[in-house]
Amino acid sequence: MLRRVATISYDLGFALVIELMALAAIASASLYLSGYSLTAVQTGSMVPTFRIGDALITKKTTASATKVGDIISYASPKSSRVTISHRVVSLSWHDGTLLTQGDHLKQPDTAISTAAIRAKVVAVVPKAGYIIDVARSTVGIIVFCVCLLATAAAEFYRLGRQQQRLHYHL
Helix, strand or coil: CHHHHHHHHHHHHHHHHHHHHHHHHHHHHHHHHCCEEEEECCCCCCCCCCCCCCEEEEEECCHHHCCCCCEEEEECCCCCCCEEEEEEEEEECCCCEEEEECCCCCCCCCCEEHHHEEEEEEEEECCHHHHHHHHHCHHHHHHHHHHHHHHHHHHHHHHHHHHHHHHHHC
């Protein structure tokens, strides 16, 4: 009886892991296909609006759809590989620039071109940025693959043991 309960628990756990992985993949693909993306917060410049380790859900936007007070993500003037997410504090349409500022900072950022705008922040998911950072890291990918392979190996082993028991009882 105890062995049966353990087997049922294992089967439910395995099914749950597979379902969560599938759900995460579907959610990520849905976000991406809808023009949304996930970004992990790396600094405290926007405290209390969001904090280090939070995840930002952003949606692609245009300069014309941007207004003062929006939180936008834009390419850093120092490195296009770095994305900054700050609040718009002023817009200058005649020269195509805008000023942003982190909520926790005392001074606005250097003026940027409206062409640098990548997206608008539409939601904040507390602490989910840590998961994004791990998932995108080399170590995270390796750990995920090892867990997936270990789960598959355990399942094949369990199925093999079941077949042995069936043959033994025949």
